[in-house]
Amino acid sequence: MGRILLQSPGPHLGSPEQTRQIMWLVVLSLLPASLAGVYFFGFGALVVLATSVAAAVVTEYLWIKYVRGKEVRADGSAVVTGLLLGLTLPPGISPLYAFIGAVVAIILGKQVYGGLGSNPFNPALVGRTFLLISFPVVMTTWQAPWDATTTATPLSLLATGGPLPSWGQLFWGNVGGSLGETSVLALALGGLYLIYKGYIDWRIPTGVLGSAALFSLALGIPVTTTLFSGGLVLGAFFMATDYVTSPVTPAGRWLFAIGIGLITMVIRQFGGYPEGVSFAILLMNAAVPLLEKLTWPKAMGAVQ
């Protein structure tokens, strides 16, 4: 027999899931929130989102191809970063800032560390926080839905003691806020879908929202206001659950999530910023290596 047989190591069965498939499904699950953002805030929001995504993709492509000199694989992760960043920006913002944020997010947040899988911090949040501290006024000017008048977000109202929107408004999205954070309904749809498919670990949203809720209960703040305002839901389902920047162990994920919920509430209640999710997630991202050490799996039959 002349045929040369293929020699390769096992297992000899295809994996049921592929990275690319996971990334693109995350993009799909962000569509409801993106559409809600455009619905409430108009064409300007679409431009911001599109700029953010395009800038992220192009920056990553150029970096990998020309700075690293490697083949570029379209794995969808840059699209996710761009989309997430866009969703955290004020809807009326000039697309220039979306562009700057995306470039910073991809380069400083991901590529200098070696690309997909190596970054310690959530790239979208790196971009967003960078914009916040560099351009504080632009990043805290909010629009009311359907018209271009400036307004206050529910959280800033909470901080200053103004009249709050009803929880129904908060849930549906008819309030001021970042592009993608306002419609809890749209976010929850996407998020629950990801949990159902097993593409994000249910422990993380449960931990984040759960600890934030408990904190509110302890302080006597209405739980629905806490959960439905600001970027908590967006952060809980889409940012904190990023595989690369969250712990790999189930127990570590619980600690991570609870930490995020608590820090968010501490910053919201006692800190200078009205919203704390971005900072909370970045801080807990930094703690991930330590959390993993703490919750390292125990081998079967290992001595204590």
Added chain:
Amino acid sequence: MLQGLFLILVSSALVNNFVLSRFLGICPFLGVSQKVETAVSMGWATTLVMTVSAVVTWTLERYFLLPLGLEFLRYVVYILVIASMVQTVETVLAKTSPALHRSLGIFLPLITTNCAVLGLALLVSLKGYNIVEAAVFAVGAGLGFTLALSLLAGIRERLEWADIPAAFKGAPIVLITAGLLSMAFLGFTGLVAQ
């Protein structure tokens, strides 16, 4: 009273973290953060030195320098105190844990020149704290220092295996990470009314 002390602790540990907000103590921050184990040990050693030095320098300032009008000797006196504290810690460590002593290496005696320790002592006199507040402030500073060091060490251990571009390998990526860490700590701004 207790609430005030708690706020001082949170302030020096998180809100105005000595490394990430005040940018003091960068030398050991970058030099001893390759492994979590050594980072944590360095943190404890520094916290110990900070706390004892703060209390001793406070006492000297209150009962010796100020009454005798010798404020101009402040720097000299503070540094002498810190240096002797570090020497003590070094000797004790060499006897009790030689392996740790070896792994900390040159950075242990360098705690003497750690601007965070001197800075802490000077800040105490600047803020006019009493002795208890000074001690709490120092413990908080040390804890914050240890936290920053440990977080960076954890990330650095993981970066060992990352495919970092040649131009960024080594100090550059560590400094970028430190910058991002500082950015994250900005979240604590305003937590305590300063």
Added chain:
Amino acid sequence: MALLSQLFKRPAYHGGVEVYGPRRPLAEPITRIQPPETVVIPLSQHIGAPAKPVVEAGAEVEVGSVLGEPQGFVSTYIHSSVKGVVKGLVTLGRPGGGRVSAVEIQVSADQPERSSREVDWDRLSGFTPEEIKDKVLKAGIVGMGGAGFPTHVKLSPPKDKPIDSVIVNACECEPYLAADSRLVVEAAPELLAGLRLAMQAVGAKKGYIAFEADRVEGIKLLRQLTADFADVEVKVLPPKYPQGSEKHLIKSVLGRTVPLGALPMEVGALVQNVATLISIYRAVLYDEPVTHRVVTVNGGAVANPSNFLVPIGVPIRVLLEAAGWSEEDCAKVVLGGPMMGKTAPSLEEPVTKTTSGVLALRQAELGPTEPSPCIRCGRCLAACPMGLYPGYIAEAGIHNDLEAAEKAGAMACLECGCCAYSCPGNRPLVQEIREAKLKIRQNQQERKGS
């Protein structure tokens, strides 16, 4: 129904994967394969030293003639599976690397019929443990589940490690395979007799026959046959790979955990494969050596998945043709199961005592193989039945940090493939961990030597 409840139960151990594959040919009765013109019988089909050849070119052999004698305690006999004339010694490449000597035999036209054996229950108790072990050795019996560990050694644990339970692995947890499951249904009394002899040999008080819940026919049959036995019990377990792994069977059946780095004897347990036990029975009562084994031929490129009773030394080409394989459709030929099996070096590769299956897989079954970076999704950690973090061990191996790899438990890895199967980045985790283990072992030997 009780069996249904098992299908939804979680296994007693962490991790494992539910592998989806084509149906096993559970309903295909075992059919015989006739040997072709020549057979090639390797002198090492087991763990330990290869057998020393005791025949030369021109020697006439019968079915069961000794071709090779053991060298040392961890070694065993090799017998001829056919009637014929020895052509000489040849060298073969082993699946997975290395070389082995083999005896090439010209097969005669007249082959004797393989007899079916009735179980003579009365004679069983008449054999002493020493007699049983001696006959097991003389028959060349090794672990036929795939490991190939000489059974007489396994039946001789040291005096300070007594065995109280013998577990029959009737799980056959690898997808695609049905050889053991079919044997259970067609040779159940022989299996029970073999179990009895094994229990006698080690002085065990209890015997267990462990099934995955979907082997309905086998479970029913064995429950009937063991209804009157107080000391033999049928255990039904959730069908999750690698349920049939020794340590995981012991955990599931006895609730005992084998300490890391130790053998099952440490917790008083002994696990044996179905085919091995049937061979023990035939050897002890009829002095019959291991000359044939049941092999499943399956895979997307096989038209008629079958279970064949094959003489050892028959090339796999014969089996594939008998099962109607399509050579053009076939992207890979695998010996054993798809999770832990090794790719066949050539179509002339002979069936050995440990060949449980021959798979002809299509490209669609193999899936994408281009690896992409690790995204720390944690699926490998969740899937590892040994409770390790395989992605980390593999990375440590790649970066040559052998200390980190060993500390993370590299040597505890079973190479079961759960991690690589689950990895959405198609990372070759098993291969990377295997290489790390190799380097660690080399270092250990160097240190011992110096």
